[in-house]
Amino acid sequence: MDDQQDVSRRTAEEQVPGFGSVEEARSSASRAYELDRKHVFHSWVAQGAFKPMVVTAAQGSHVWDGNGDRLLDFSSQLVNTNIGHQHPRVVAGIVEQAQRLATIAPHHVNDQRSEAARLIAERTPGDLDKVFFTNSGAEAVEHAIRMARVHTGRNKILSRYRSYHGATALAINVTGDPRRWANDRGTEGTTHFFGPFLYRSAFHATTEAEEEQRALQHLQQVIELEGPGTIAAIILETIPGGPGIIPPPPGYLRGVRELCDLHGIVMIADEVMCGFGRSGHWFAIDESGVAPDLLAFAKGVNSGYVPLGGVAISARVAETFEERPYPGGLTYSGHPLACAAAVATITAMADEGIVENARRIGETVLGPGLAEIAARHPCVGEARGRGVFWALELVTDATTREPLAPYAGTSAAMAEMMAECKRQGLLPLMVSNRIHCAPPCTITADEAREGLRILDEVLKIGDSYTV
Known part of the structure; x- marks a missing residue:
C-alpha cells in the first residue's frame, strides 16, 4: 500500500472520475436525484423527509458526492467494499x-x-x-x-x-x-x-x-x-x-x-x-x-x-x-x-496482501489512534474493534454511560457530527450513539490518519453535549 497517496479533498481543477468536468458530474447528479425522489422507494426510512446523498463516482478509498466533492469512505458503504472501490x-x-x-x-x-x-x-x-x-x-x-x-x-x-x-x-x-x-x-x-x-x-x-x-x-x-x-x-x-x-x-x-x-x-x-x-x-x-x-x-x-x-x-x-x-x-x-x-x-x-494490510492498519493506526481520541474526548465512552472494523461508543456522561443518542434513534449531536464529517471530507457510518469506522481493507496508513484527524475535530461537537 502506498502511504504517500494524496488524501486532500478535491481542488477546483480536479475532475470527478468518469466525467469530463465537475459541472457535468453535478448535472448528472441533479438528474439522478430528481428521478430518485420521484420513483425510488428506499429501505429503513420514512420516504417523505429523506434526503439521500448522491454518489457520482468512487475510486479506492474515496467517493464523490453530487457536488463533485471527494469524501474519504470510512464506512465502506455498508461495510462491504473491502477491496476498495473500482479495483x-x-x-x-x-x-x-x-x-x-x-x-x-x-x-x-x-x-x-x-x-x-x-x-x-x-x-x-x-x-x-x-x-x-x-x-x-x-x-x-x-x-x-x-x-x-x-x-x-x-x-x-x-x-x-x-x-x-x-x-x-x-x-x-x-x-x-x-x-x-x-x-x-x-x-x-x-x-x-x-x-x-x-x-x-x-x-x-x-x-x-x-x-x-x-x-x-x-x-x-x-x-x-x-x-x-x-x-x-x-x-x-x-x-x-x-x-x-x-x-x-x-x-x-x-x-x-x-x-x-x-x-x-x-x-x-x-x-x-x-x-x-x-x-x-x-x-x-x-x-x-x-x-x-x-x-x-x-x-x-x-x-x-x-x-x-x-x-x-x-x-x-x-x-x-x-x-x-x-x-x-x-x-x-x-x-x-x-x-x-x-x-x-x-x-x-x-x-496484494490486503488482509494483512487490514490487520496492520488496525494494529498500528486505527487501534492506537482511536484509543488516543477516546482519551481526549469526554464524549467517547469506549473505542473497540479489530482490523478495519471499529466503533466509538459516544456518551453524554462517562460515569453513567448515558448514550449520546437513544437506542435505535438519533440526536441533534449525532446529526451535527455527521454533517461536519461530510463538510470536512469524511464519510463514516453513524448508528444510534456510535460512529463506526470501517474503511476498505485497502486503506493506506496516511488515509486512515486523515480520517482520524477529521474525527478528532468533529468529536469536539460531541464533547459540547457532555455533562
Whole structure:
C-alpha cells in the first residue's frame, strides 16, 4: 500500500472520475436525484423527509458526492467494499465474464462458481468444504438455518440481542436489534439471549473474564430452559457489526462451540459483515481457533461489486443431503458475474496482501489512534474493534454511560457530527450513539490518519453535549 497517496479533498481543477468536468458530474447528479425522489422507494426510512446523498463516482478509498466533492469512505458503504472501490482486477473480471457467459441456470456447472467455491473453501476454518451460493447475506442466513433445521430435525433457533442477520422474514426474526420489532410476529421459532458486551454488561461483570464466564453460564441456562432437544442452531455474528462492533472475549466462541457439541446443536457463524479481511483475518472466527458447522458470508466476498452471498457447509451437515434432496434453491445461485467478481476479489486480496494490510492498519493506526481520541474526548465512552472494523461508543456522561443518542434513534449531536464529517471530507457510518469506522481493507496508513484527524475535530461537537 502506498502511504504517500494524496488524501486532500478535491481542488477546483480536479475532475470527478468518469466525467469530463465537475459541472457535468453535478448535472448528472441533479438528474439522478430528481428521478430518485420521484420513483425510488428506499429501505429503513420514512420516504417523505429523506434526503439521500448522491454518489457520482468512487475510486479506492474515496467517493464523490453530487457536488463533485471527494469524501474519504470510512464506512465502506455498508461495510462491504473491502477491496476498495473500482479495483481494476475485479472490474476486469466482471467485464471478461460478461463477454463470455453473462448468466446461466444454477443446475449447470460454470467455471467461475466452481473456482469461487474452491477459493472460499480453502480459506474457511475446519472442514467447511462445500459452498451453497445465495444473492445476499440475509439469504445466506435463511439457508443456513434451513440446513440446520433439516439436519437436526429440530426447529428452534437461538440468537443474541445486539445482532443483525438480515431483513428477510426469518433473518429479521433472529436479528436482535430494533429493526426486528416492526417485522417480528413471534412465529419463526426464534429465541434471544444476551451475548458478552462488557461496556454495557447484562451480567454486572467488571472484567472481561467475568463477562465471558457469566455470558456462557447465561447461554447454558437458556439452552436448558428452552429444552436442548428443541434447538436446531445457535447463530452468532462472530463480531456483531451493525449493533456496535463488539468483539467477544477470547474464550467465548470456544465456549459456545462446546455447548453446541454437548447438546447436538448446530453452530452457525454469521460472517456476512466481519468476514473476508474486515477483522484482519480472512474470517473473524479464525482468531478464536473455532470452526462452526455452517458459516454465512456475503459483502466482502466480492466487495458487493455484484450481489453474492453463501453458506460454507461442514462435512457433517453436508452428509445429510447426500441422499436427501436439499429443499431450497435460487434462480441466481452462483451467478457467473457475481462469482467472477469473487474470484477476482479473493485472488487480488491474496496477491496484494490486503488482509494483512487490514490487520496492520488496525494494529498500528486505527487501534492506537482511536484509543488516543477516546482519551481526549469526554464524549467517547469506549473505542473497540479489530482490523478495519471499529466503533466509538459516544456518551453524554462517562460515569453513567448515558448514550449520546437513544437506542435505535438519533440526536441533534449525532446529526451535527455527521454533517461536519461530510463538510470536512469524511464519510463514516453513524448508528444510534456510535460512529463506526470501517474503511476498505485497502486503506493506506496516511488515509486512515486523515480520517482520524477529521474525527478528532468533529468529536469536539460531541464533547459540547457532555455533562
